[in-house]
Amino acid sequence: MFKWKTDEFSWVDFTIDVLRVLIVLGIVIGAWNTLSSGRISFAQWVNLFIAGLSQGSIYALIALGYTLVYGILLMINFAHGEVFMAGAFSTVFLAEALNRTGFLNEQPVLAILLMIAFAGLVSMSVAILLERIAYRPLRGSPRLVPLITAIGASFFLQYTFRGLYGSGFKAYPQVRALQGVIQIGDVNIPIVQIFVFCSALLLMLGLYWLVERTRVGKAMRAVSENKEVARLMGIDIDWVILFTFGVGGFLAGAAGVINGMFRPQGVNFFMGFIPGIKAFTAAVLGGIGNIPGAMLGGLFLGVIEAIGPNLVLAGLGIPGANQLKDVIAFTMLVLVLIFRPQGILGERLSEAKA
Amino acid sequence: MTILRSRNSGIILTLGALSGIFLVYIGMVGMISAFHKREVVNDFISLGQVLLLLAPFAAGYVLANRLRAEGAGSAQLLAGGLIVGLLTALPTVILLLFNSDDYRFLLDLTLRLAPFAVASAIAWQSYKSGSESSRVLGIWLVTALLTAIVTYSLALIFEVKGDLRSVLVNINRDWEKVVTFDNWRELGVGIITLCGISGIAGLGGVVLNLLPAVPRRALVYGLSVTLLVGAFGETVRLVLQEHLDRDTLRAIFQRDTLRQNAALTLFLISTAAGFLWALYGERARAGFGGMAPTQQRTVRGIGTLVFIGILLMLPWLIGRTLSDVAVTIGIFVLMGLGLNIAIGLAGLLDLGYVTNYAVGAYILAVLTSTGPLGLMQGTFTFWMVIPVALLAAMFAGFIFAVPVLRMRGDYLAIATLGFGEIIGKLAISDWLKPIIGGAQGVQAIPKPVFFGNELTNPEELYYIVLVASLVTLFVSIRLNNSRSGRQWMAIREDEDVATAMGIDTARAKLLAFTLSAATGGVAGAIFAAKVGSVFPNSFTVFVSINVLSLIIVGGIASNPGIVVGAIVLIGLPELLREFSDFRFLMYGALLILMMINRPQGLIPSTIITHEARAGVKAKAAGAG
Numbered sequence: 001m002f003k004w005k006t007d008e009f010s011w012v013d014f015t016i017d018v019l020r021v022l023i024v025l026g027i028v029i030g031a032w033n034t035l036s037s038g039r040i041s042f043a044q045w046v047n048l049f050i051a052g053l054s055q056g057s058i059y060a061l062i063a064l065g066y067t068l069v070y071g072i073l074l075m076i077n078f079a080h081g082e083v084f085m086a087g088a089f090s091t092v093f094l095a096e097a098l099n100r101t102g103f104l105n106e107q108p109v110l111a112i113l114l115m116i117a118f119a120g121l122v123s124m125s126v127a128i129l130l131e132r133i134a135y136r137p138l139r140g141s142p143r144l145v146p147l148i149t150a151i152g153a154s155f156f157l158q159y160t161f162r163g164l165y166g167s168g169f170k171a172y173p174q175v176r177a178l179q180g181v182i183q184i185g186d187v188n189i190p191i192v193q194i195f196v197f198c199s200a201l202l203l204m205l206g207l208y209w210l211v212e213r214t215r216v217g218k219a220m221r222a223v224s225e226n227k228e229v230a231r232l233m234g235i236d237i238d239w240v241i242l243f244t245f246g247v248g249g250f251l252a253g254a255a256g257v258i259n260g261m262f263r264p265q266g267v268n269f270f271m272g273f274i275p276g277i278k279a280f281t282a283a284v285l286g287g288i289g290n291i292p293g294a295m296l297g298g299l300f301l302g303v304i305e306a307i308g309p310n311l312v313l314a315g316l317g318i319p320g321a322n323q324l325k326d327v328i329a330f331t332m333l334v335l336v337l338i339f340r341p342q343g344i345l346g347e348r349l350s351e352a353k354a
Numbered sequence: 355m356t357i358l359r360s361r362n363s364g365i366i367l368t369l370g371a372l373s374g375i376f377l378v379y380i381g382m383v384g385m386i387s388a389f390h391k392r393e394v395v396n397d398f399i400s401l402g403q404v405l406l407l408l409a410p411f412a413a414g415y416v417l418a419n420r421l422r423a424e425g426a427g428s429a430q431l432l433a434g435g436l437i438v439g440l441l442t443a444l445p446t447v448i449l450l451l452f453n454s455d456d457y458r459f460l461l462d463l464t465l466r467l468a469p470f471a472v473a474s475a476i477a478w479q480s481y482k483s484g485s486e487s488s489r490v491l492g493i494w495l496v497t498a499l500l501t502a503i504v505t506y507s508l509a510l511i512f513e514v515k516g517d518l519r520s521v522l523v524n525i526n527r528d529w530e531k532v533v534t535f536d537n538w539r540e541l542g543v544g545i546i547t548l549c550g551i552s553g554i555a556g557l558g559g560v561v562l563n564l565l566p567a568v569p570r571r572a573l574v575y576g577l578s579v580t581l582l583v584g585a586f587g588e589t590v591r592l593v594l595q596e597h598l599d600r601d602t603l604r605a606i607f608q609r610d611t612l613r614q615n616a617a618l619t620l621f622l623i624s625t626a627a628g629f630l631w632a633l634y635g636e637r638a639r640a641g642f643g644g645m646a647p648t649q650q651r652t653v654r655g656i657g658t659l660v661f662i663g664i665l666l667m668l669p670w671l672i673g674r675t676l677s678d679v680a681v682t683i684g685i686f687v688l689m690g691l692g693l694n695i696a697i698g699l700a701g702l703l704d705l706g707y708v709t710n711y712a713v714g715a716y717i718l719a720v721l722t723s724t725g726p727l728g729l730m731q732g733t734f735t736f737w738m739v740i741p742v743a744l745l746a747a748m749f750a751g752f753i754f755a756v757p758v759l760r761m762r763g764d765y766l767a768i769a770t771l772g773f774g775e776i777i778g779k780l781a782i783s784d785w786l787k788p789i790i791g792g793a794q795g796v797q798a799i800p801k802p803v804f805f806g807n808e809l810t811n812p813e814e815l816y817y818i819v820l821v822a823s824l825v826t827l828f829v830s831i832r833l834n835n836s837r838s839g840r841q842w843m844a845i846r847e848d849e850d851v852a853t854a855m856g857i858d859t860a861r862a863k864l865l866a867f868t869l870s871a872a873t874g875g876v877a878g879a880i881f882a883a884k885v886g887s888v889f890p891n892s893f894t895v896f897v898s899i900n901v902l903s904l905i906i907v908g909g910i911a912s913n914p915g916i917v918v919g920a921i922v923l924i925g926l927p928e929l930l931r932e933f934s935d936f937r938f939l940m941y942g943a944l945l946i947l948m949m950i951n952r953p954q955g956l957i958p959s960t961i962i963t964h965e966a967r968a969g970v971k972a973k974a975a976g977a978g
C-alpha cells in the first residue's frame with residue numbers, strides 16, 4: 001500500500017500544486033484567447049471594470065460586518081447576509097412611499113439619506129437582536145456551535161421576512177437624478193455607479209474614523225486584541241460586542257439601499273444569501289478581521305466577477321459565461337481558502353484563528 | 355394588587371411579554387391563519403386556535419412552576435395565571451386596533467410619540483445610574499433622533515399605503531377572524547373574547563400545574579394524544595382507511611377531521627390510559643427491572659422483532675400516500691446517516707452535501723434515461739447504475755475533499771458551502787446544457803425493475819430505501835467501532851493531538867468525506883428514480899441545510915437520533931401541508947434553540963454524552 005504522507009512527499013501538497021498550475025494555465029489561455037480575438041473593446045473593458053468596482057463596493061460594505069464581528073469574536077456571522085436583506089427589504093416600502101409622495105425625485109439627496117438611515121437602523125436592530133438572543137448565550141462554546149447557530153439564524157431570518165412581507169419580488173423605484181451617463185472619451189459611466197462607489201466610500205471612511213479616532217473605536221480594538229485585559233481596563237465587553245454588531249448591521253442596511261439604487265429589481269427574502277457568501281469571500285480575500293482588507297477584498301472581488309467571465313471563461317469557449325459569475329466568485333472563495341487563508345493584507349494568522 | 359408589587363411581578367411581566375410577542379410573531383408570519391385551515395376537531399377547534407391557546411396556557415404553566423419555586427400561594431398563582439393570559443393577548447389586541455379602520459389613529463399616534471417615550475426611558479436609565487446631565491441630554495437627543503427616523507418613516511409608509519395589511523401581508527382578514535374567534539365585525543366583542551379566552555387559558559395552565567401528579571400526567575397525555583390525532587387527522591384517516599370499513603371511518607371522521615364525539619371518546623380513552631400508566635407504569639417498569647437478565651433479553655428480543663415486523667409491513671399498514679412520504683423520509687435518513695460520517699464521527703462540518711446528492715441523481719438520470727439526453731437509451735438499468743452512482747459520488751467527494759483537507763472548522767464549512775453553490779450553478783448553466791439539460795433537467799427516467807416487475811409504486815420503492823438505509827446503518831455502526839472510527843473521533847476532539855499521535859489526518863479525513871459522499875450518491879439516485887426526472891432546482895443549499903438540521907435536531911453521531919430527526923423534520927412538513935411554508939423557519943429556530951439548550955440533540959449519542967459529562971467534570975474540577 002502506498003502511504004499518504006511520507007517525509008519527502010505529500011499527496012495533498014502535490015494535488016494542490018497541480019490545481020495551482022491548472023488554474024494559472026486556464027486563466028492564461030482563456031485571457032490570451034479573449035484578448036487576441038479582440039472581441040471586447042478597450043472602452044468595454046473599462047466599463048466592466050467600473051461596474052465591477054461599484055458592485056464590489058457594495059460587497060465591501062457587507063464584508064465589513066463579517067470582518068468586524070470576526071475580529072472581535074472569531075466567529076463567522078453567517079446570518080450577516082440576512083441582516084443586509086432585512087434592511088433592503090424593509091426599505092422598499094419606504095422607497096415606494098417616498099416615490100408616491102414625489103419626495104424621492106424632488107429631494108433625491110435627502111430622500112436617499114433618509115432611506116439609508118432607515119435601512120441601517122432596521123438592519124442594526126436585527127443584528128443587535130441576533131447577537132443578544134442567539135449568539136451571546138454561546139460565547140466560549142466550541143467554534144462549530146456558533147456557526148451552526150448562525151446558519152439556523154440565517155434561515156430563520158429569511159423565512160421570518162418572507163412571512164412578514166410576502167414571498168413575491170419587489171423593486172426599488174427609479175431615482176431620476178441617478179439615471180443617465182457621464183461620457184469620458186469613449187467610456188460611458190452610468191451616474192448610478194459613481195453614486196454607489198462614492199457613497200460606499202464615504203460610509204467606509206466613516207467607519208474608519210469611528211474605529212481609529214473615537215473612544216468606542218479604541219474600545220473595539222482593545223476587545224479584539226484581548227478580551228480579558230480589556231475587561232480589566234474597565235471596558236464593558238458585552239456592550240462593545242453589541243455595538244460592533246450594530247455598526248456592522250448599519251453598514252449592511254445602508255448597503256441594502258445602495259444596492260437597491262444600483263440593481264432595483266430582485267428584492268425578496270432570499271436576496272441576502274448569495275451576497276452574504278460573496279461578502280464573506282471578500283472579507284477572507286482581504287484578510288478577515290482586517291478593516292482595510294475587507295474594503296480592498298470587496299472591490300477586488302467585484303472587479304474579478306465583472307471581468308472574469310468575459311476574460312477567462314469566454315476565452316476558454318464556455319457558452320453563457322455571464323451565467324457563471326457566481327461560480328467565479330465561489331471558486332475565488334475556495335481558492336483563497338486553499339492558497340491564502342490569511343488574505344491579501346492579513347498577516348499569517350495563528351492556529352487559533354486560521 | 356399586592357401581587358404586582360411583589361418581586362414576582364417581574365416574572366409575570368417577562369413571561370406575559372414573551373408569550374405575547376410569540377403570539378404576535380406567529381400571527382405576523384402567517385402561521386395562525388395558515389394553521390387555521392386545518393381543523394383539529396370538526397367544527398370545534400382548528401390548529402391555529404390551538405396555537406392561540408397554547409401560548410397563554412404554556413406561559414401559565416411555566417409561571418406556576420416559577421412562582422411556586424418562589425413560594426407563592428395558590429391565590430397568587432391563579433391571579434398570576436390570569437394576568438399572564440391577558441398580557442399574552444395584549445400585543446395582539448394592539449395590533450388588531452392598529453389594523454382596524456376606526457382606531458388607525460392610534461397607530462399614527464404611537465409612531466409619532468414613540469421617539470419621545472423611548473428616548474425618555476433610556477435617558478432616565480442613564481440619569482438613574484448617575485450620569486452627568488449633559489450626557490443624559492445627549493443620550494436623549496440621539497435616541498430620539500434615531501427612533502424618530504424609524505417611526506416617522508413607518509408612519510409615512512402606513513399613511514401612503516393606507517393600511518398595515520399592504521406591508522405586513524399576513525395581518526389580514528383571515529388572521530383577524532382567527533384571533534377574534536370570528537367576531538371581527540364587532541371589534542370590541544372580538545377583543546373581549548380574545549382576552550377572556552386567553553386569560554382562561556393562562557388560568558388553565560396554572561390549574562394544570564396545581565393538580566397532583568397522577569391526574570396531571572393523565573390529562574397532559576390525553577390532551578396531547580387527542581391534539582396530535584386531530585392535527586394529523588388526514589394521516590390517521592389514510593392509515594385507518596387501509597384497515598376499517600367505510601361506515602366506521604365515517605363515524606370517526608368528517609372528511610379529514612375528527613368528529614366531536616370521536617374526539618371526546620379518544621380524549622377519555624387516552625386520559626384513562628394515561629391515568630392507568632401514571633398509577634401502574636412504575637410498577638411495570640420495576641417488574642421489568644426485576645426480571646432475570648435472560649427474561650429481559652427475551653422481552654427486548656420480542657420488542658425488536660415487532661419493530662422489524664412493522665418496518666417490513668409498513669407499506670401495507672399505511673397505504674400508498676404515506677408510503678410516498680416514507681420513501682422521502684428514507685432518502686433523508688440515508689443522507690443523514692451519510693453526512694453523519696463527516697459531521698458526527700469526524701467532526702467535519704460539510705455544508706455542501708447536496709453535491710453528492712446531485713452527482714448521484716444526475717448520473718442515474720443520464721445513464722438510464724430513455725429521453726433525448728439518455729446516453730445509454732435504456733440499456734443500463736437502475737441496478738447497474740446504482741453502483742456507478744455510488745462510485746461517482748465517492749469520486750466527487752474525494753475530488754472536493756482534497757483541496758479542503760488543510761482547512762478547519764468554519765473555513766471548511768464555508769468552502770464546502772461554496773462547492774455546493776458551484777455545483778448548483780453549473781447544473782443550471784448553458785455550458786453543461788447539452789449533457790444534463792440545464793434548467794429543463796433530464797426526463798424519462800425509468801423505474802427500477804425487479805425480476806420483471808417494474809417498481810412504480812412508492813410501496814415498492816420503500817423497500818429499496820429500507821435496504822439501503824439498513825446497509826448504511828450497519829456500515830456506519832461498524833465504522834464507528836473500527837480503527838478509522840477511533841481516528842475520526844480523535845480528529846474531532848483535537849486535530850493537533852491526533853496528528854501528534856501518529857494519525858494520518860489527511861487520509862482519515864479523505865476517507866470520511868468519500869464514505870459520506872457514497873450514501874449521498876445512492877440517495878440521489880433513488881430520488882431520481884422515484885421522481886422520474888431531475889431538475890437543477892432540486893439541488894439547492896436547502897437540501898444540505900435539511901440534512902444538517904435533522905442531524906443536529908436528532909443528535910450528532912446518534913443513529914436513532916437521525917432517524918427520529920428525519921421523521922420529525924421531513925415527515926412533519928409532508929404530512930401537514932400547512933407546515934411546509936414554515937419548515938425553514940422551524941429549522942432555523944430549532945437549530946438555534948438546540949444549540950443553546952440541547953446541543954447533544956433529542957436522542958444523544960452515548961459516546962458524546964459520556965464525553966460531554968467528562969468535559970463538564972473536567973471543567974468543574976478545573977474551576978474548583
